[in-house]
Amino acid sequence: MATTMLRRIVMRVLFEKRIVQQFRKPFLCPYCHEEHETKEASPDRGIARELNMVIIVCYLCSWNGSYNDYLNHLKDMHANLECADCHEHFSTINLFEEHRQELCIHRSMPCGLPNCANSIKWYDMQAHYVTDQHQYSLIMIILQYISSNHDKSVITNRSNIIIRELMDIQENVNLVFSIYEILLKDSDRLKTELSQIEILLNQNSSETKKLEECNHENEKAKKELCDCKNCLEELLETTKRDIEEIPSLILDSDATVTLRFNYPNSSLFSLDSSKFRTSEYGYIFTISVRSTNEAEKWYLSIFLTLYNGEYSNLLSYPFSFPIHFVLWDQSNKQQHITYILKPDPNASAFMRPSNEKNEEFCIKNLCSLDAITDSKSAYVKDGVFFIRLFIDFFNVGENPFQSENYLNHNEFISSKSMLTE
Known part of the structure; x- marks a missing residue:
């Protein structure tokens, strides 16, 4: 287990070193071919807008038109530069080199470990890290690193940091488990309450049906009372008429x-x-x-x-x-x-x-x-x-x-x- 952990540490150190070196690599401007420490240059959009207002004549044929149309013309008629990996065509050397160095997913890249594969496809890099060849090269570097008179305090400090990180992770895991247990208890309680609510709902449903029946009976009785009231009112009116008709x-x-x-x-x-x-x-x-x-x-x-x-x-x-x-x-x-x-x-x-x-x-x-x-x-x-x-x-x-x-x-x-x- 210690060997596995050490292997992971070394792989992480080498990977971080490789990433840092990759980002520190000078950037070559595709327009002026000037090298910069980082890719800070960006195309001037103002120039692009001004170019759209100018009629451009193709230097390879008799075509003429706007700048955007000229780019499409070059891509359609004069895209003679072909990427050897993805076979995509380009009309200018700048676009071609940018594609080869940064954009093409089929481009070949060095592994970064000594005595490992010279070049690997960009989309195969993750799969290459778990191959036997890469693992063997990594183990050899680890053995050379251990056998050398390297300062062990660096490894100790790194190990302590990792141990502290692991302890923090363990605390977080314990906290998560405690919360998980609380949630489980809450879930059981909610299930119990849900079952009780369902029972109450069933009871309320039955009582609602009874109330509806009672309401129906009450409506029926109300209707009968209304009919009786109407009959009494008619009888009262008849009685009044009879009283009025009684001879004085x-x-x-x-x-x-x-x-x-x-x-x-x-x-x-x-x-x-x-x-x-x-x-x-x-x-x-x-x-x-x-x-x-x-x-x-x-x-x-x-x-x-x-x-x-x-x-x-x-x-x-x-x-x-x-x-x-x-x-x-x-x-x-x-x-x-x-x-x-x-x-x-x-x-x-x-x-x-x-x-x-x-x-x-x-x-x-x-x-x-x-x-x-x-x-x-x-x-x-x-x-x-x-x-x-x-x-x-x-x-x-x-x-x-x-x-x-x-x-x-x-x-x-x-x-x-x-x-x-």
Whole structure:
């Protein structure tokens, strides 16, 4: 092993020496033929540009033209110089010598070792270094070098340098191996994590499928709910239309109507009646019974509203017929509370409605609120009270509730019979 290492050392020294000598060889300029220590000369491009502007006449024939064309002409017509190794032709001696000395890969070169091959092809030089002839010549030089009285300190220093280099290489190798072991561990860990990730991905994939199925079911349920909602909306619209089509209350043959209200057991309330008509094609009204406060006292007030009906254009306005409001006494004592409204022809509440309805007309303070809030009230029975209306179309001045037929009739006195009605 020591012989092999020494052989490598000597080969390296000789090779470096040969390379240095080769680079220190003087350079011969192909134009002026002047020798230089290094190849520092380079063609002048300015001259080449100027030559391209000059018409040149061939010295070998009658051809003339530009400089570039002249070079091509020489190469095509007068390339008489042939490389003996690669058989490439050249028109000038300078190009030919440059090719032979530096460019031709088939040129022959000396080996550099004494007693070795005289000339070797340039492309065979690497293969020649491992031939038996070259190795034999190298060994002979080594033996001569060792047998001579050469200063061994040079070899020792060189050996120490090589040993240090080898130690550095060994440290680098150890470092690389330690890093390699870390990378191996990381690789194993990453493989484990990869397998876990694949498992999680499979689980997520299955869960995603389940979620998609649930989403599909939810979409189906949502669609069913939407259909149900649409059905309910249609049913609601139908119900609204049915409610609108429900015939309003119409005054009896004696021009009276009875309105029923549920008492809310509260001092603050507002109760609306259903619409009622004076006739099938007559005026449309509603009343609202509310609790009102004035001067720190509570009263029962009635608000009358005139509506715009489908036959309003056939009716005469302003509405001018007296209306009798009666809070009905359910105790058979006939102590009804009556208010007679004589419409003001100038009041907007009784003009022809231009919108759905006119503004309300307030009958303030019909009676004290105690009349219905008192636990012993004669006007409230079983949580119900009644307000009866009479519209005096013929200006008789007396409401039919005051006649003997009404006074002796118990149909409207009993709240039970009214509830049944």
